[in-house]
Amino acid sequence: MAETDVFSESGSESGRGESRRAAGGNRLLAVARYEGGRKVRGSVALSVLLxxxxxxxxxLYPSITSSGVDLDAYIQSLPPAFQEAFGVETLTTIEGFLAVExxxxxxxxxxxxxxxxxAASLVADDVEHNRMDLLLSTPTPRGAVVVGKFLAMLVPILVVNAVVFTAVLVGTTLVDEPIATVDLLAAHALSVPYLLACSAIGLLLSVTLDRxxxxxxxxxxxxxxxxxxxxxxxxxxxxxVGALAPTRYYxxxxxLVNGEYGLVGAAVLLGATVLLVAVARAWFRRRDLA
Structure with a gap:
């Protein structure tokens, strides 16, 4: 009888643990959906602007190429640091021109x-304006708040990439300078890890600073x-030392010019993003909001 009770209690505790994890996951998704919905309008506005x-x-590109100016000679006259900073290789192709500009x-x-x-305002803004206590009283685990808010950043990142990808594809076709669809798709897809890594930097600052x-x-x-x-x-x-910079990996x-996709760099950026979000989550779970 005692043995039965032990197994019964163990099963009950395991069930409660699974229920808490499921509830935490549901709250995380609820936070992500709510925060993501708030970002739709801004995402559309940014996409239209870009x-x-x-x-x-x-x-402008057709008129520039028809002007007869030797653009590659102009590139060679630029300081090496400028060429390195903005990845300037050629301006005589639509791919090279758009890559730079x-x-x-x-x-x-x-x-x-x-x-x-x-991303730097995701948590700090709620803490500063005393909204975080209300959110946590629902109750929503602190970790779910941090991760859910960060996942909401996927909304503007994906919307901007999808809209501008379409704009570039259609625009280059209309001016009779079609760009390789696969390379263009890769340029946008591989920018997602880069932008997530930048967002993760902002998130880490957001959980450590009150303003x-x-x-x-x-x-x-x-x-x-x-x-x-x-x-x-x-x-x-x-x-x-430059290995610390996200720009090194995208x-x-x-x-666009050489067809080199840099998948290792994308993996490094995703790993850095996971690490930064995990640190931000752990820090926020332990910090005092008083």
Whole structure:
């Protein structure tokens, strides 16, 4: 009889544990859905803005190439540091032109900074304005809040990539400069790990700082600072230091111009993202919100 009771209690505890995990998972998804829904409008606005920029670049390209200017000679006259920073290889093809003008600048630098900035307010804004206590009283585990809010960043990342991919594909076809669909798809797909890594940097700052504005400025500084670090240490004895920068692992020029996809770099970025989110989750579970 005693043995039966032991097994019964053990099974009951196991069942309760599974129920708690299931409830935690449901709350995580609920947080992700709610936060993701709040980001749809901003994601569409950002996508439209970038699509207009894309249309401008694609529309200008035929007139630039017909001008007779030796663009590659112009590239060679640029400082090596500039060529290294923005992955400038050629401007005489639509792939090389868009890689420099759209992807290396707007995607790698501006969007990287933007998503880090956006993620930096995910937790800090609720803490600063005393909304976090209300959310945690539902009750929702702290870990579910952090991970759910981070997963919501997939909404703007995926929406922007899908819309601009379509804009580039259609635009280049209309100006009779079709771009390789597979390479273009790879450039956008492989930007997802990069943008997630930038977002994870912002998330880590968001859980460690109480004021969203400070976390956002810190996120901008960290992502841009890492970009500069990789740029200034390139081709030097300190090049290994640049391995800390997410930009080291995503190169749209290599994808679009040379067809080199850099899957190892994508795996490194995903690993870094998981690590940063795990650290942010662990930190927030233990911090005092008083």
């Amino acid at each position: 699509s207009l920029v894309t249309a401008m670049y694609v529309g 759209l992807y290396q600048f707007a995607w790698v630098l501006l969007l990287g900074v933007y998503f880090a900035y956006s 969203a504005s400070i976390a956002q400025r810190g996120a901008i500084g960290v992502v841009f600072g890492l970009f500069l670090l990789e740029t200034v240490t390139a081709n030097t004895d300190f090049e290994w 190169d749209p020029t290599a994808i």
